[in-house]
Amino acid sequence: MAADRRWLPALLLILLAWLPLAAQAQDRVLQSGWYAGEPQQYLRQGELTGLDIEMVRAIARQAGEEVRFLPMEYLPLLDAVAAGRLDLATGIPETPERAARFALSLPYRHDTNVLITRRGEAARLRFADAAGLAAFMAEDRHFRLGVRAGFSYFDAALDEVIAAPPAPGRVRAASNDATNIRRLLAGEIDGFLAERLSVALAITSLGAAAQVEEARMRIVIPLHLAFNRETMTPALLGRIDAAIEMLTEDGTLDRIASRFRFPILLSLTIDSRWFLMLQITGAIASALAGTLAARHSGWSLFGAFVLAAITAGAGGVLRNLLMGRFPLGILRNPLFLQLILGTVLVVWAVMHAWALLRGRAILAFWIAQLAVAMRRRRADRWLFDFADALGLGASTVLGVTIAFGMGADPLWLWGPLLGTITGAGGGIIRDVLRGGGSIPNLTTGFYGEVSLIWSLALTGYLMARGPGIEIDEVVPAVIVAVIGCVVTRMAALAFGWKPPRLA
DSSP states (O other), X not given: OHHXXXXXXXXXXXXXXXXXXXXXXXXXXXXXXXXXXXXXXXXXXXXXXXXXXXXXXXXXXXXXXXXXXXXXXXXXXXXXXXHTSSSEEEEEEOOHHXXXXXXXXXXXXXXXXXXXXXXXXXXXXXXXXXXXXXXHHXXXXXXXXXXXXXXXXXXXXXXXXXXXXXXXXXEEEESSHHHHHHHHHTTSOSEEEEEXXXXXXXXXXXXXXXXXXXXXXXXXXXXXXXXXXXTXXXXXXXXXXXXXXXXXXXXXXXXXXXXXXXXXXXXXXXXXXXXXXXXXXXXXXXXHHHHHHHHXXXXXXXXHHHHHHHHHHHHHHHHHHHHTOSSOHHHHOHHHHHHHHXXXXXXXXXXXXHHHHHTOHHHHHHHHHHHHHHHHHTHHHHHHHHHHHHHHHHHHHHHHHHHHHTTOXXXXXXXXXXXXXXXXXXXXXXXXXXXXXXXXXXXXXXXXXXXXXXXXXXXXXXXXXXXXXXXXXXXXXXXXXXXXXXXXXXXXXHHTOOOOOOO
């Protein structure tokens, strides 16, 4: 017994020495760097977030690890990881040099790099990939290319051209996209390579959307997590890779990508010329419906303007108040108030001109016949219904795109909700004001239901396509939704469809 007890002090000493080491191992936190670049990694209201940040946090949680992010520029970050001062870097394309320098994980997402040129100059560029750009650079002795310093574009031929250009000054490196945009607009370069989401934000912030365009070239680059080779154990790298595979299979990484990609994609859609034309069409159609409603109810000119403004703008105002989106859309751009006012005045002038022409003896007979024919066919009523349906469709689409553009979560709820509020809200409030207690659009009319159906359809399509959706796919989807709203609403009126009732 005495001999056994002599071992107790030694065992206690071993236990006391092991406990701090075990606690240190348990408290081990992976140190990563982050460099400001929206939407990949940025501060929002003092909190670090972004596409890379949220993906890495999800991967670390799945692997049973914790990660801490420290601010650092891109190139110093790579040096710090290679030297062992930090554990990992995010968003790293694989090259032979980096594969030898770092321990790389499986790809966890992809970047899409594009070529940005001055507007009107992309049509002459016939290549569609990195190899084509490299060959073009070798043939065209005048094209000057802008790139990001320290970035690889995942193509040996292109990276070789960038590292050793055919002539001095043919390739210029910049630390950020904003510098390349300014150089492009100043004529210092003829195009530059950039990650598609980041450059879209930079173009929008500089107000350069009307001056630049995207060539049809795409460079899709798989991105990895880069770890320090000395501190990264095979077991930990295995857990990281397993976490990436699992989160890819269950769609978690795609959902994170959608949260950050959709707002930028839809902001590009909203800022485009065709979407502005859709907004203008919707505003004029809604204002026309409101003006005709005021005329049918015998309202004054001022009353017509009130109804027109409510029909065209009330749904959007309700949507923006609900989402805390300021300034209100109708106040952000005076064009829409001008369109509403102009529509009311044009209708008023046409009606007064019609009344004056009816007093002319020569035209009296033909005008009378035309008036009778219009009354028989209820042409004025069908004009009101068509204008109202067109405004309903355009506003519904706008509401859905705003929901996606703001990253509202969950999208399956907010997309249809904001689409319905924006689409049907103005028309319902208009009918409340002039209905005298009878509001057909809420009782017997198939109105808000049309907006709900097509906002559900558009939301479902956008969500089903996920983060891989392109702007070229958004355009036809939006047009189909608008036409669907108009056709459904007009069919409901023609065939007397009734909405579901409580009893």
